[in-house]
Amino acid sequence: MNTIAYFKERFDQFQPSEDPGGLDKLREHAFQAFSNMGIPGSKHEEWKYTRIAGLFNKEFQLPADPLTGSITSEDLNGLRLPGHEMANELVFVNGFYSFTLSRIRSGNLRVLALDEAANGDFQELVIRWLGDSSQYQKDGINALNTAFVRGAVFIYAGKAKLIEHPIYIYHITDARSVNILSQPRSLMYLNEQAQAQVVENYSTLGSNESFTNQVMEIIVENEARLEYYKIQNDGSNTNQVSTTHIRQIGKSFIQAVTISLNGGLVRNNLNVILDARNCEAHLYGLYFQSGHSHIDNHTIVDNIKPNCMSNELYKGILNNHATGVFNGKIFVRQLAQKTNAYQSNKNILLSDTCSVNTKPQLEIFADDVKCTHGCTVGRLNEEGLFYLQSRGISEKIARNLLLSAYAADILDQVKPAALRGYIEIQINERLEKDLS
Amino acid sequence: MLTIQNLHAGIEGKKILNGINLDIKAGEVHAIMGPNGSGKSTLASVLAGRKDYEVLEGSVEFLGKDLLDLSPEHRAAMGLFLAFQYPIEIPGLNTINFIKTAVNEVRKYRGEIPMDAVTFLKRMKEKMALVNMEQTLLSRSLNEGFSGGEKKRNEIFQMAMLEPRLAILDETDSGLDIDAIRIVSNGVNKLRNKDNAVLVVTHYQRLLDYIVPDYVHVLYNGRIVKSGPKELALELEERGYDFIKNENTVEAV
Numbered sequence: 001m002n003t004i005a006y007f008k009e010r011f012d013q014f015q016p017s018e019d020p021g022g023l024d025k026l027r028e029h030a031f032q033a034f035s036n037m038g039i040p041g042s043k044h045e046e047w048k049y050t051r052i053a054g055l056f057n058k059e060f061q062l063p064a065d066p067l068t069g070s071i072t073s074e075d076l077n078g079l080r081l082p083g084h085e086m087a088n089e090l091v092f093v094n095g096f097y098s099f100t101l102s103r104i105r106s107g108n109l110r111v112l113a114l115d116e117a118a119n120g121d122f123q124e125l126v127i128r129w130l131g132d133s134s135q136y137q138k139d140g141i142n143a144l145n146t147a148f149v150r151g152a153v154f155i156y157a158g159k160a161k162l163i164e165h166p167i168y169i170y171h172i173t174d175a176r177s178v179n180i181l182s183q184p185r186s187l188m189y190l191n192e193q194a195q196a197q198v199v200e201n202y203s204t205l206g207s208n209e210s211f212t213n214q215v216m217e218i219i220v221e222n223e224a225r226l227e228y229y230k231i232q233n234d235g236s237n238t239n240q241v242s243t244t245h246i247r248q249i250g251k252s253f254i255q256a257v258t259i260s261l262n263g264g265l266v267r268n269n270l271n272v273i274l275d276a277r278n279c280e281a282h283l284y285g286l287y288f289q290s291g292h293s294h295i296d297n298h299t300i301v302d303n304i305k306p307n308c309m310s311n312e313l314y315k316g317i318l319n320n321h322a323t324g325v326f327n328g329k330i331f332v333r334q335l336a337q338k339t340n341a342y343q344s345n346k347n348i349l350l351s352d353t354c355s356v357n358t359k360p361q362l363e364i365f366a367d368d369v370k371c372t373h374g375c376t377v378g379r380l381n382e383e384g385l386f387y388l389q390s391r392g393i394s395e396k397i398a399r400n401l402l403l404s405a406y407a408a409d410i411l412d413q414v415k416p417a418a419l420r421g422y423i424e425i426q427i428n429e430r431l432e433k434d435l436s
Numbered sequence: 437m438l439t440i441q442n443l444h445a446g447i448e449g450k451k452i453l454n455g456i457n458l459d460i461k462a463g464e465v466h467a468i469m470g471p472n473g474s475g476k477s478t479l480a481s482v483l484a485g486r487k488d489y490e491v492l493e494g495s496v497e498f499l500g501k502d503l504l505d506l507s508p509e510h511r512a513a514m515g516l517f518l519a520f521q522y523p524i525e526i527p528g529l530n531t532i533n534f535i536k537t538a539v540n541e542v543r544k545y546r547g548e549i550p551m552d553a554v555t556f557l558k559r560m561k562e563k564m565a566l567v568n569m570e571q572t573l574l575s576r577s578l579n580e581g582f583s584g585g586e587k588k589r590n591e592i593f594q595m596a597m598l599e600p601r602l603a604i605l606d607e608t609d610s611g612l613d614i615d616a617i618r619i620v621s622n623g624v625n626k627l628r629n630k631d632n633a634v635l636v637v638t639h640y641q642r643l644l645d646y647i648v649p650d651y652v653h654v655l656y657n658g659r660i661v662k663s664g665p666k667e668l669a670l671e672l673e674e675r676g677y678d679f680i681k682n683e684n685t686v687e688a689v
Contacts, residue, residue, distance in 0.1 A: 102448045381524075383524050384526050386484075386485075387524040387526075388507075388538075389485075389507065390485070390520075391509075391594060392542040392545065393537055393538050394541060396509070397537065398509075401529055402526065404529075405527065407528070409527070
């Protein structure tokens with residue numbers, strides 16, 4: 001069992017470091033916060049439907065070293081996403097960034113060890129923004145990641161730099177010999193007019209259990225543009241809490257697409273902080289879960305400044321005994337007049353034993369705003385099914401066509417063609433397997 | 437081709453069809469007319485195999501087989517086609533992919549290999565011309581945002597692609613202006629031959645000016661109460677359904 005005492009012991013092993021950048025203070029502070037709060041239980045309002053505390057009754061090992069030696073390039077080849085030939089590839093193994101396995105193709109993309117960034121030219125940015133997500137994730141699991149910020153990276157796109165190759169980030173957990181807790185951490189900064197596509201992906205090797213507690217924080221400057229994709233398709237022996245925190249500090253555009261196709265327990269936190277006038281943000285999600293898997297998407301759109309626009313659409317398909325959670329918060333602060341915020345969550349339940357809890361949450365403190373939200377939970381459209389069958393299409397194929405059609409508007413948002421093709425194939429395979 | 441005997445059917449415990457008898461032979465066009473609520477659409481739905489409807493009594497034979505035993509897709513593969521009164525919109529399903537899947541599923545059922553792309557495209561162009569269908573419409577999602585007329589033309593286009601033996605047109609004229617009715621009817625007429633048959637289900641006579649029936653049947657209270665030649669439709673148009681209702685009330689007394 002992983003008790004607080006276990007983490008304390010691990011934490012002390014890391015001390016002291018020779019790191020004047022101020023990260024020690026942050027870690028110390030975070031560990032204190034973790035000790036006070038512990039792993040969030042179901043009494044915590046934000047964790048009511050997603051129970052992770054019980055998972056730690058098992059023993060997870062929190063690796064002290066990169067252990068990159070254990071992952072060969074052959075292992076990596078088996079995990080690469082299509083389109084990798086033209087991508088920057090950032091590889092984390094058991095939560096530690098591996099310089100040897102990673103490959104940077106774009107000349108104007110800078111990837112540094114976070115400690116190095118914190119002690120060099122980027123010190124100010126790192127100290128200012130690292131840990132920004134903890135204002136929104138006020139729980140022990142976020143603090144736990146920060147307490148163990150090691151082997152983390154700083155990703156930087158300079159002024160007016162267009163990162164022409166997508167940035168693929170692989171989070172690999174090697175659970176071939178024991179249960180592993182990995183805690184990848186990254187901070188990304190898109191300077192003015194920079195543009196980047198980021199793709200995060202998760203894989204576990206071996207049949208022991210993995211728990212990935214990941215935090216990525218992204219700061220988006222004026223006139224910058226970010227496309228962010230999260231692809232989750234790991235085994236049923238894997239668990240994760242994956243936090244993506246995006247703060248737009250200048251008039252900018254972001255879109256985040258979260259595709260969750262498999263995993264034992266998956267909790268995603270997506271924060272989009274609209275912290276400048278005239279920002280635009282699009283949040284899309286597609287989850288398709290079967291077996292006993294659990295998917296939880298918690299999103300926050302925080303309108304701090306006026307004239308921002310956000311659009312959010314999450315669609316789910318649940319089958320067998322799968323459970324789903326959608327919790328969409330929209331804050332409109334007092335200054336954020338002329339906010340336009342849209343939110344929608346739609347669910348199709350394919351079995352009598354799956355379920356979803358969906359909850360929109362709007363907190364509006366400004367008076368001149370447009371906010372809409374809605375959610376639906378239903379079955380596959382029977383009329384549509386009959387229509388297709390009446391044209392000679394078998395029930396099974398008709399169901400597949402209808403479900404693919406349902407997912408299409410989210411897939412349309414996946415701009416890199418190789419990635420989109422890959423997701424389509426995964427979904428079709430799943431439809432074949434699940435609905436036969 | 438189609439023989440309906442003493443068909444009783446209903447939905448959710450409510451009985452709607454009370455003993456229908458009808459015989460349709462290859463090469464014929466039959467029209468079923470009747471006031472609202474007489475059971476016209478129920479008959480069309482039962483024939484196509486819509487799940488919610490329950491057959492209580494009677495039999496339907498189609499091309500020598502017991503139709504009521506078969507799934508909707510099986511019926512379609514045998515050559516039964518229902519043009520929907522309200523075609524379904526399916527966002528995200530590309531119209532061409534849908535039609536290609538349907539054509540090849542039917543071919544698979546018949547033991548034929550999938551149609552090659554060139555033949556398919558050629559056939560599609562040909563059939564599109566039949567109902568003045570634009571290519572742009574087909575590259576969109578199935579029926580999504582189509583106008584009423586475009587949806588109905590799409591139904592006839594699908595019919596043309598699938599080449600059914602028996603086409604059931606369920607209120608195909610509803611919501612259409614006269615030009616659209618002309619286009620749709622023209623398409624249907626061009627598809628007629630001595631081997632296939634058409635069953636037109638309609639409230640109004642006007643569609644029958646364009647698709648001229650060999651027989652007209654009047655449905656009332658779930659039964660065919662009157663059958664006759666095409667002139668019967670004109671009589672109905674002139675006198676309204678009340679005279680049918682009155683005749684039948686008298687009979688009942």
